[in-house]
Amino acid sequence: MGKLRGFMEFDKLEEYTLDPKKRIKNYKEFTVSPKVKELQNQGARCMDCGVPFCHSGCPLGNLIPDFNDHVYNNNWKKALSVLHSTNNFPEFTGRLCPAPCEESCVLGIVNPPVSIELIEKYIIERGFLERWIKPIIPKKRTGKKIAIIGSGPAGLAAAQQLNSVGHSITVYERENKIGGLLRYGIPDFKLEKKIIDRRLKILKKEGVNFVCNTEIGKTISVEEINLNFDAILLATGSTIKRNLPIKGSDLKGVIQAMDFLPHNNKFVDRQHKLLNKYNAKNKNVIVIGGGDTGSDCIGTSNRHGAFSVTNFEIMPKPSKDRTEDYPWPFWPVKLKTSSSHKEGGKRKWSILTKEFIGDKNGNLKSLKTVEVEWEKTEGEKLNLKEIPKSEKEWPCELALLALGFSGPEKSLPEQFGVNLNDKNNIISNNNYQTNKPNIFVAGDCRRGQSLIVWAISEGRESAYHIDNFLMGKSNLPQKNISGDLIEM
Ligand SMILES: Cc1cc2nc3c(=O)[nH]c(=O)nc-3n(C[C@H](O)[C@H](O)[C@H](O)COP(=O)(O)OP(=O)(O)OC[C@H]3O[C@@H](n4cnc5c(N)ncnc54)[C@H](O)[C@@H]3O)c2cc1C
Structure with a gap:
């Protein structure tokens, strides 16, 4: 101490x-x-x-x-x-x-x-x-080849671990740059992309091979991957965006957060101009969804120069402090005020969007809401109840849907023949191994949308089990938590 x-x-x-x-x-x-x-x-x-x-x-x-x-x-x-x-x-x-x-x-x-x-x-x-962080190049190569599909934090952590014990790693990424949501989800004001590039330089020097613009299952077939690699790690993230299937959701101006944010990140990276449909300048912006993605939309809209920014959350306003339901040392549900919230905008809780309203040209001009109450039923379930006469119309030219994700795209796991659970996530045993013994899984495509720290943890743990599968033993560190899904 x-x-x-x-x-x-x-x-x-x-x-x-x-x-x-x-x-x-x-x-x-x-x-x-x-x-x-x-x-x-x-x-x-x-x-x-x-x-x-x-x-x-x-x-x-x-x-x-x-x-x-x-x-x-x-x-x-x-x-x-x-x-x-x-x-x-x-x-x-x-x-x-x-x-x-x-x-x-x-x-x-x-x-x-x-x-x-x-x-x-x-x-x-x-x-x-201080330049203390140097590439650590393995002294010997094992001759084993591993394909990692997806270059988010889960894929990158697994790549570094498995490369360190001498396996030959190829990371495949369908986007034009490496990093997953770190690159094309999280805005630069939270993570400048030179921070990713600095780390990638080290991984490349250590011997990890990166292949961009390559979608496995389309650009390269799963048969080819199966044929050429001794083991495969699926680290493809949770990418199916949730919709809001209400009247008017097809109007121009109703945009998915995960189209808006990647477009903006590529704009900041000078890959293209900011298209008007993704530009919040002078618009009344309503961000629907109160999580990290919603908060990133607020920060981005303020930087565009939005006329107003309002954030809707369907759940009630959480308490500022821990409540009895979440005693120490457990992860509490409590009010989170991000740096983006401090930059401007209003936050509304217990509010449900009922309809998007357009002008005669099909452009969004407003949206209708109703206030809601959450009633506790017997057991843990909460029931949503609309409050009569609480309808309101909000001027809005840009509505950003930040409603989360409903699992990984199904096509790749289906082509590999690996099983999904009822939440559409890829199933593994406690060793991160799917029903196909040579195919492993880690990160958001296994546990559902989560956190960077979990993705890195799953990448490391899956690496241990892949090494064990290939070599019959492993000297890689293991945290000794099983692949059981521990919710946080
Ligand atoms: C807007 C936003 C903000 C967030 N902010 C935070 C935060 O502040 N803190 C935090 O802890 N977490 C945050 N998260 C969550 C965090 O980013 C994820 O939990 C984490 O990135 C998951 O890592 P992953 O490696 O599993 O997948 P991802 O990062 O999603 O990477 C998966 C990669 O796989 C690629 N891919 C998919 N299919 C294929 C294929 N067939 N072939 C080739 N490549 C493929 C994708 O293009 C993608 O690059 C945020 C998420 C979002 C959307």
């Missing part, structure tokens, strides 16, 4: 950010690095608990008190080595994770928890700055 009673001496530090009015003028990240001493003080707040619940809160099992201690003692290189031992890409989780570790931090019972995510981010940034 770094500093006895450090938690009594220092308050929790939130990361500094640029003023919202300034930062929405561009798409760059807007956080400002704390001083080294400030970060050391944050490390000193860790109590090095006998039972560190933060370990179990983190799907990667990050060794948090250990790296906190190294940061407190100014041993940044050691902190980096501890962090990398469980997490391939702390630069992604350090920026984007909702930090379940902090929700299970023991200090969080009585005080704000340790700033674990902040510390994680600045360990990895220091590592890149």
